[in-house]
Amino acid sequence: MKHTVSVLVENKPGALARVSTMFARRAFNIESLSVGPTERHDVSRITLRVDCERHSIEQIEKQMHKLVNVLRVSELEPGEAVERELALIKVHAPADKRHELVALAEVFHARVADLGADALIFEVVGSPEELDSFEELVRPYGVKEMARTGRIGLGRSSATTTPLRKQHV
Amino acid sequence: MSGSKKMLGADAVLRSLEVEGVETVFGIPGGAVLPIYDAFARGSTVRHVLARHEQGAGHMAQGLARASGKVGVAFATSGPGATNLVTPIADAWMDSTPLVCVTGQVRSHLIGTDAFQECDITGVTMPIVKHSWLVQDVEELPSIMKAAFHVARTGRCGPVLVDIPRDIQEAELSFKYPDSVDLPGWKPPTKAHPRQIREAASRIANADKPMLYVGGGTLNGDAMAELLELAELWRLPVVTTLMGKSAFPETHELFMGWPGMHGPKWSNYATNKCDLLVAVGSRFDDRVTGKLSAFAPGADVIHLDIDSAEIGKLRHADVPVVGPLKQILHGITAELRKLHATGARTKTEPWLRQIAEWREEFPLRYAKGGDFMKPQTVLETLQALTADRDDVIFSTGVGQHQMWAMQYLLCNQPRTFITSGGLGTMGFGIPSAIGAKAARPDATVVCVDGDGCFQMTCQELATATLEQLPIVVVLVNNGYLGMVQQWQSLFFEDRLSQVHLTHQVPDYQALAEAYGAAGFTVTSEGDLEGALAEALTCGRTAVVDCRVDPREGVFPMIPTGAAAIDMLEFQDPQGAMA
Ligand SMILES: Cc1ncc(C[n+]2csc(CCOP(=O)(O)OP(=O)(O)O)c2C)c(N)n1
Numbered sequence A: 001m002k003h004t005v006s007v008l009v010e011n012k013p014g015a016l017a018r019v020s021t022m023f024a025r026r027a028f029n030i031e032s033l034s035v036g037p038t039e040r041h042d043v044s045r046i047t048l049r050v051d052c053e054r055h056s057i058e059q060i061e062k063q064m065h066k067l068v069n070v071l072r073v074s075e076l077e078p079g080e081a082v083e084r085e086l087a088l089i090k091v092h093a094p095a096d097k098r099h100e101l102v103a104l105a106e107v108f109h110a111r112v113a114d115l116g117a118d119a120l121i122f123e124v125v126g127s128p129e130e131l132d133s134f135e136e137l138v139r140p141y142g143v144k145e146m147a148r149t150g151r152i153g154l155g156r157s158s159a160t161t162t163p164l165r166k167q168h169v
Numbered sequence B: 001m002s003g004s005k006k007m008l009g010a011d012a013v014l015r016s017l018e019v020e021g022v023e024t025v026f027g028i029p030g031g032a033v034l035p036i037y038d039a040f041a042r043g044s045t046v047r048h049v050l051a052r053h054e055q056g057a058g059h060m061a062q063g064l065a066r067a068s069g070k071v072g073v074a075f076a077t078s079g080p081g082a083t084n085l086v087t088p089i090a091d092a093w094m095d096s097t098p099l100v101c102v103t104g105q106v107r108s109h110l111i112g113t114d115a116f117q118e119c120d121i122t123g124v125t126m127p128i129v130k131h132s133w134l135v136q137d138v139e140e141l142p143s144i145m146k147a148a149f150h151v152a153r154t155g156r157c158g159p160v161l162v163d164i165p166r167d168i169q170e171a172e173l174s175f176k177y178p179d180s181v182d183l184p185g186w187k188p189p190t191k192a193h194p195r196q197i198r199e200a201a202s203r204i205a206n207a208d209k210p211m212l213y214v215g216g217g218t219l220n221g222d223a224m225a226e227l228l229e230l231a232e233l234w235r236l237p238v239v240t241t242l243m244g245k246s247a248f249p250e251t252h253e254l255f256m257g258w259p260g261m262h263g264p265k266w267s268n269y270a271t272n273k274c275d276l277l278v279a280v281g282s283r284f285d286d287r288v289t290g291k292l293s294a295f296a297p298g299a300d301v302i303h304l305d306i307d308s309a310e311i312g313k314l315r316h317a318d319v320p321v322v323g324p325l326k327q328i329l330h331g332i333t334a335e336l337r338k339l340h341a342t343g344a345r346t347k348t349e350p351w352l353r354q355i356a357e358w359r360e361e362f363p364l365r366y367a368k369g370g371d372f373m374k375p376q377t378v379l380e381t382l383q384a385l386t387a388d389r390d391d392v393i394f395s396t397g398v399g400q401h402q403m404w405a406m407q408y409l410l411c412n413q414p415r416t417f418i419t420s421g422g423l424g425t426m427g428f429g430i431p432s433a434i435g436a437k438a439a440r441p442d443a444t445v446v447c448v449d450g451d452g453c454f455q456m457t458c459q460e461l462a463t464a465t466l467e468q469l470p471i472v473v474v475l476v477n478n479g480y481l482g483m484v485q486q487w488q489s490l491f492f493e494d495r496l497s498q499v500h501l502t503h504q505v506p507d508y509q510a511l512a513e514a515y516g517a518a519g520f521t522v523t524s525e526g527d528l529e530g531a532l533a534e535a536l537t538c539g540r541t542a543v544v545d546c547r548v549d550p551r552e553g554v555f556p557m558i559p560t561g562a563a564a565i566d567m568l569e570f571q572d573p574q575g576a577m578a
């Protein structure tokens, strides 16, 4: 089962390395990881997508809590959170296919970020699942290269994300 | 401290140690720590013990910490000095020993350039420290030192590292040691949940066959008195892991030995057939549990620990209680007293009688006779010579001798058995004994070592003799990497591969004497007691080379992956019991 974990860390040198080292050392698999600033200049947010059992997501959270730079760990529950990702996809696009492609892109609100002689780059933002579908659709045209940011997320405005206890039980 | 004082970074390091109450540190100087060592030369109340290898310095700091409950401190230079500390750091990580390592680093502007003796030691040690700091601003040095000590000893104890570039040591700051730490992300549990404590107490009160399964966390949490009180109040039997050894008086009628791979069969029976397993600062290590799914299969589990990540890591806890063990055990005892007042009584007497029967039925056994003195005899004799003393501390190496030490030495005083449990570091014995001696100059410190282990850290005998930190090394010399030989013999059809060391090389007595220590060679049982007695009382560092049977095995034994209850037993070749 996949989980999205949102981690607030002190914006200190090595904080990201400590989190990712812990994952590697405990043999937890990271599917995607993204890190960036937050509303506070001294705090960064790391969003991790991990594939594991319930039992090990608890282990992951508890082990993460023990890291000195980690301020808060919360799991983003599906439905209770907004999750987004950005992808840049370079698609093979000879002149005769371009119209078709651009029409397709419109359905996904994908933007043409760059246009070349026989290729174009789509910029698409959406839920990771939407990005998967879009990628699938353009694949038959020939995907030359792709870059994705990995997901980021926030708990919905109505519900606060469940902060995982710094102190357990 | 009020007011601030101008000084160099190097001096700030020592002033910080002084404020922390550190009395002794261990280390070896080098280029990147010259300013700090110059500060030592200019004077400090902190005693610096010069080791002969940084690994030794690290293990000495661990030995000090384990014998005293205080934070151990080790110093090393950058690069190779720092990498030599990696083994003690890993060892302290596995055994949760509070340790502050201070390393020098190349000058700030050279970091990242592959400068001479540059090593990214914070990177190398990242998976095996609680936290580490690379000091980038000299003004931050006091708060980092304060934080380092705080993190090392709060929550689950463990190692931290402070890496200080040379230019930071030489820079000036206005020194003021902070009164508190500013670590917004560090909030170890300080109070256990009263509801969980009540629940634990009521389960214990109702259990027919409870067992307190005590680990090293009890010693780290300084909860030995509370443990004793709880066990005595409700007549609860106690087993301790290798790391928990000495947390409970071992000649006490409620003490039931040590579960695990080489624990006595009756101890493993008692642990595995209980109906309520109360884990007290223990972590269900595979060397204790054997096959996990077959470990104490009929028991509910109460898990008491300061580290919530241990709860449910390997075994589901029916009642988890997270917090300081001292407080938790005290709380459970208080609840049981209340229950007692309402008429509740312990039900453990039949269970205690059952364990006593197993104890009768399955004693530790070995066969005497043959050409060689038996290693077990060495340990039995050492035990007999020290039995009525409460001022003896043991340390060990890793291997068969370590297991015999666990089986035959009975420790009644807390913190008197210092061994490398989690990492299993050969060579731990001698330096950790020296560190223990620094912490407890009043005590007689005895290192039970193997011949293989001895050769990994014996250069520290020079530290022992020259720094007036005398220790007694009882060398269980079987001429082999014995534990490996035992596995090859049991599981690889006795094809011995690269395990023979010989009894004679080196000549341990001569080597001891070369280091300024007293040396003894014992080849027969008749000379054993005399030599050990003399070594224990001579007041000098001494090495007693006890040449023992090269092919003796440690029994009983749980083969890896087997259920703890299916132990391999000692097979007497003559069919006789001894
Ligand atoms: C540093 C290190 N290297 C290798 C091992 C693997 N090992 C475990 S016990 C052992 C043999 C120890 O020999 P010795 O000190 O003579 O003790 P004995 O088992 O003979 O009592 C070895 C090689 C280890 N635990 N630590």
Ligand SMILES: [Mg+2]
Binding pocket: B399, B450, B451, B452, B476, B477, B478, B479, B480, B481, B482
């Ligand atoms: Mg040996």
